[in-house]
Amino acid sequence: MSNIGSYEERLKNFDWSIAEKELGYKEGEVINIGWYCSDRICKMGNGDKTALLWENALGEEKRYTYNDIRVFSNSIATFLRRLGLKNEDRVCLFMDRIPELYIGLVGILKIGAIAQPLFSAFGDESLFIRLENAGTSAIITQRKHALKVRKIINRLPDLKHVIIVDHDGIKELKEKEIAFSMEAERVEELELFPTKAESPSLLHYTSGTTGMPKGVQHVHYSLISQYLTAKWVLDITEHDIYWCTADPGWVTGTSYGIIAPWALGVTQCVLDSGFSAEIWYRFIQKYKVTVWYSAPTAIRSLMKAGDQVVRQFDLSCLRHLISVGEPLNAEAVVWSEKVFGLPFHDSYWQTETGSIMITNFPGMKIRPGSMGKPFPGITCTVVKPETFEPIHEPGVIGLIAFRPGWPAMMRTYWKNEETYNGKFKNGWYLPGDRARIDTDGYFWFIGRDDDIINTAGHLVSPFEVESALLEHPAVAESAVVSKPDEINMEVVKAFVTLKPEFTVSEELELDIMNFIRRKLSSLAMPQEVEYVDSLPKTRSGKIMRRLLHAKEWGEEIGDVSTLEND
Amino acid sequence: MDDVKDVILKYVIEEYGDEDHVITNETPLISGGLVDSFSMVSLKRFLEVKYKISIPDEDASPEAFDSVNKIADLVKRFIS
Numbered sequence: 001m002s003n004i005g006s007y008e009e010r011l012k013n014f015d016w017s018i019a020e021k022e023l024g025y026k027e028g029e030v031i032n033i034g035w036y037c038s039d040r041i042c043k044m045g046n047g048d049k050t051a052l053l054w055e056n057a058l059g060e061e062k063r064y065t066y067n068d069i070r071v072f073s074n075s076i077a078t079f080l081r082r083l084g085l086k087n088e089d090r091v092c093l094f095m096d097r098i099p100e101l102y103i104g105l106v107g108i109l110k111i112g113a114i115a116q117p118l119f120s121a122f123g124d125e126s127l128f129i130r131l132e133n134a135g136t137s138a139i140i141t142q143r144k145h146a147l148k149v150r151k152i153i154n155r156l157p158d159l160k161h162v163i164i165v166d167h168d169g170i171k172e173l174k175e176k177e178i179a180f181s182m183e184a185e186r187v188e189e190l191e192l193f194p195t196k197a198e199s200p201s202l203l204h205y206t207s208g209t210t211g212m213p214k215g216v217q218h219v220h221y222s223l224i225s226q227y228l229t230a231k232w233v234l235d236i237t238e239h240d241i242y243w244c245t246a247d248p249g250w251v252t253g254t255s256y257g258i259i260a261p262w263a264l265g266v267t268q269c270v271l272d273s274g275f276s277a278e279i280w281y282r283f284i285q286k287y288k289v290t291v292w293y294s295a296p297t298a299i300r301s302l303m304k305a306g307d308q309v310v311r312q313f314d315l316s317c318l319r320h321l322i323s324v325g326e327p328l329n330a331e332a333v334v335w336s337e338k339v340f341g342l343p344f345h346d347s348y349w350q351t352e353t354g355s356i357m358i359t360n361f362p363g364m365k366i367r368p369g370s371m372g373k374p375f376p377g378i379t380c381t382v383v384k385p386e387t388f389e390p391i392h393e394p395g396v397i398g399l400i401a402f403r404p405g406w407p408a409m410m411r412t413y414w415k416n417e418e419t420y421n422g423k424f425k426n427g428w429y430l431p432g433d434r435a436r437i438d439t440d441g442y443f444w445f446i447g448r449d450d451d452i453i454n455t456a457g458h459l460v461s462p463f464e465v466e467s468a469l470l471e472h473p474a475v476a477e478s479a480v481v482s483k484p485d486e487i488n489m490e491v492v493k494a495f496v497t498l499k500p501e502f503t504v505s506e507e508l509e510l511d512i513m514n515f516i517r518r519k520l521s522s523l524a525m526p527q528e529v530e531y532v533d534s535l536p537k538t539r540s541g542k543i544m545r546r547l548l549h550a551k552e553w554g555e556e557i558g559d560v561s562t563l564e565n566d
Numbered sequence: 567m568d569d570v571k572d573v574i575l576k577y578v579i580e581e582y583g584d585e586d587h588v589i590t591n592e593t594p595l596i597s598g599g600l601v602d603s604f605s606m607v608s609l610k611r612f613l614e615v616k617y618k619i620s621i622p623d624e625d626a627s628p629e630a631f632d633s634v635n636k637i638a639d640l641v642k643r644f645i646s
Contacts (some may be wrong), residue, residue: 057598096599121602144584274599276628301603456604487603506615513608514581522604 002362004232014376033111034109057273074187076107097272103524112193114535119249197221207461215414225355225408230260277305297456330369354408355381379403388426401428474502494526
């Protein structure tokens with residue numbers, strides 16, 4: 001029997017207080033995610049239980065108990081306090097998937113500061129934009145990533161401390177840099193900052209269509225949603241070995257790669273390594289992973305690696321598979337059932353929702369290719385794009401819409417209240433995706449309702465890439481859209497016009513690609529650069545990405561009455 | 567033909583290296599996390615531009631790109 005039991009019964013009797021009671025939380029009391037992820041588990045008598053099994057590409061292994069998580073997060077929290085950091089200061093985590101990243105987040109939350117995790121593959125400009133917007137006070141990083149920080153630190157007056165967790169004691173530290181070793185000291189006691197339900201906890205940056213990235217602000221009460229969705233959707237129990245493959249630079253990696261599993265007292269695994277089917281299967285076999293939360297791009301890459309490699313490993317330990325990030329195609333569900341004897345269960349949510357919203361529940365019949373059904377307590381429908389009124393006819397495509405009010409809902413966009421307010425229409429929160437609902441209430445994903453590019457489950461802003469392209473010496477104008485990709489669903493494609501003194505060449509295309517990779521990230525790097533004489537524009541001069549997108553996807557181009565050069 | 571390795575190694579160090587990691591011809595690039603699947607696209611493009619070859623997508627697997635040695639072997643197959 002799964003944790004959720006009967007979905008239909010849960011719908012009848014649902015209240016978020018189920019999670020509050022299980023976590024021992026009462027309205028108005030202190031609620032601190034950092035404490036729930038460590039101290040509470042120890043107080044329950046599970047201090048010696050393994051919390052984290054970690055391995056990297058070199059085969060180095062580490063194991064941490066819940067008591068280790070407690071004292072090392074205390075160690076980080078104490079260090080931050082000694083630097084003068086306090087509640088609501090923004091502290092960025094900019095690291096590969098090393099233990100300090102996971103335990104660091106717990107420590108930051110314990111002092112009431114706001115954790116700002118950023119993907120370590122970000123280039124210096126992506127990093128700068130996000131640190132500047134957040135007014136970040138400190139960044140915790142590794143030596144190799146500190147090099148990116150050094151390039152931008154003079155433009156970041158709010159950034160007071162660059163904390164390096166792997167300093168070798170030899171190389172010279174630069175201005176504002178300070179070395180810190182998490183395991184050098186075990187701090188047994190810490191005065192917890194008494195955060196309340198609405199105290200800010202995390203700031204995750206997500207891409208915008210027309211503006212720079214937005215800081216999605218969450219609060220400590222998000223724990224309620226994250227705890228219960230992990231229990232009922234991921235179906236994790238105290239006996240499981242859980243592996244979430246997402247990087248904590250993104251919301252899945254924090255909500256379900258740190259907060260939920262540790263609040264549930266589960267043993268989780270982390271692999272800090274590049275991807276290969278053999279490496280992943282060997283990891284599952286070695287640690288006897290039972291519950292595996294991954295992403296469609298990874299699943300499609302495993303499919304591409306073939307069935308033969310699966311048979312080289314004993315993966316019989318697996319009992320429940322879940323996917324998130326982009327729509328999971330039906331073929332991937334059918335394939336996983338064939339090779340693992342288990343289907344991947346698709347789940348749908350986003351940075352702003354903070355927790356799983358629509359999913360295929362354990363025990364529920366999966367319709368391959370479907371998103372599933374809303375989590376109990378989540379009121380969800382599709383609405384008409386013109387009026388934002390709910391669509392009652394099955395099969396009609398509309399905008400996905402949620403009634404606000406679940407615990408993990410974002411509270412605002414950092415310093416961007418106007419954009420936040422714009423996400424609500426007619427009393428609904430609109431995540432920006434389109435779907436249809438079938439006669440049995442299953443949701444089916446159709447696509448984004450804007451120009452944001454979803455590549456391998458990560459959102460990339462065309463505006464951000466276009467802006468960066470204009471900084472390349474050869475580029476006069478740019479437009480960025482998605483193009484189809486078998487593995488990543490979508491990848492970035494750039495259309496550029498060149499300045500007169502530059503000529504088209506393959507070398508220049510490569511130079512432009514690498515320029516964006518270094519400046520923003522590999523995700524944002526155009527996989528193709530197409531040179532054009534001019535870009536399609538409206539008569540008011542706005543680039544019509546829609547036409548370029550339609551060309552890439554073989555779609556009708558629609559109304560072109562506003563085209564400048566028609 | 568060791569030139570091929572030298573050229574690829576130099577490019578890999580310039581584009582993906584950092585002062586803390588010594589990259590050699592044997593260093594695992596993809597499985598070691600130094601080059602991700604997105605960056606592999608520009609690495610492949612570099613090889614195609616540099617050696618005026620076309621590497622089919624089915625040959626550009628993570629395994630074939632996992633070290634300078636393996637990449638050089640792949641390139642040599644396409645250099646006539």
